[in-house]
Amino acid sequence: QVLLVQPGAEVKEPGASVKVSCKASGYTFTHYGISWVRQAPGQGLEWMGWISAYNSNRNYAQNLQGRVTLTTDTSTNTAYMELRSLTSDDTAVYYCARDRGTVPGIFDYWGQGALVTVSS
Amino acid sequence: DIQMTQSPSSLSASVRDRVTITCRASQSISTFINWYQQKPGKAPTLLIYTASTLQSGVPSRFSGSGSGTDFTLTISSLQAEDFATYYCQQSKGTPHTFGQGTKLEIK
Numbered sequence: 001q002v003l004l005v006q007p008g009a010e011v012k013e014p015g016a017s018v019k020v021s022c023k024a025s026g027y028t029f030t031h032y033g034i035s036w037v038r039q040a041p042g043q044g045l046e047w048m049g050w051i052s053a054y055n056s057n058r059n060y061a062q063n064l065q066g067r068v069t070l071t072t073d074t075s076t077n078t079a080y081m082e083l084r085s086l087t088s089d090d091t092a093v094y095y096c097a098r099d100r101g102t103v104p105g106i107f108d109y110w111g112q113g114a115l116v117t118v119s120s
Numbered sequence: 121d122i123q124m125t126q127s128p129s130s131l132s133a134s135v136r137d138r139v140t141i142t143c144r145a146s147q148s149i150s151t152f153i154n155w156y157q158q159k160p161g162k163a164p165t166l167l168i169y170t171a172s173t174l175q176s177g178v179p180s181r182f183s184g185s186g187s188g189t190d191f192t193l194t195i196s197s198l199q200a201e202d203f204a205t206y207y208c209q210q211s212k213g214t215p216h217t218f219g220q221g222t223k224l225e226i227k
Contacts, residue, residue, distance in 0.1 A: 035216070037164075045156075045164065045207055045218040061215045095163055103170065105211025106154050110163035 002026040004096050004111035011117045012086050019082040020114045022096030029077040030054045033099035035107055036081045038092040086118045122146055122210050126219035132227040133198055141193045141222045143208035148188045152212035155184055155193045159204045
């Protein structure tokens, strides 16, 4: 079965960076993309960006451009999201989601989420 | 960016009720809309994609309709496990924006 496994929780200080992993299994990794979606406590869902696991083409949300980098490692079927210059506004659960690909922007499988807390 | 506006923001209903949630896009998105269910502490799950296609494994009491700017998600007969928050999301273009969510609660 398709699984996307993310780490648990991380605590970071303001100004630091975080790199969240998303290990995929149960499908051919390079046939799909991965999108990242975050959810601040008690809030809705915010799409952060997408990366193709086939050719590493990327598309980022404009409000995060310059602070976020998406990468993949096809040798381990793992996607990564790095977010820099963290502030308290970045405290959220960060989800990876498989993008169906044939029609981009449909997220058919999700990781369980990784809580990132930004606090001094 | 395309704005997605859901209504209502919250809704109280009883088991076996028929429930409809609406989503309006700020510009035409054809049928590039998807619906997700999220339970507390869990990741969202895909219910319906491209407006009306039921994701594999999703019960047939869920249905979606609409095109252009106005869309609906209908649950024909609410079950206890359906009480959750529902989000619409457009896949017409990036950023792939979500609605603010509709929290469905037990009456």
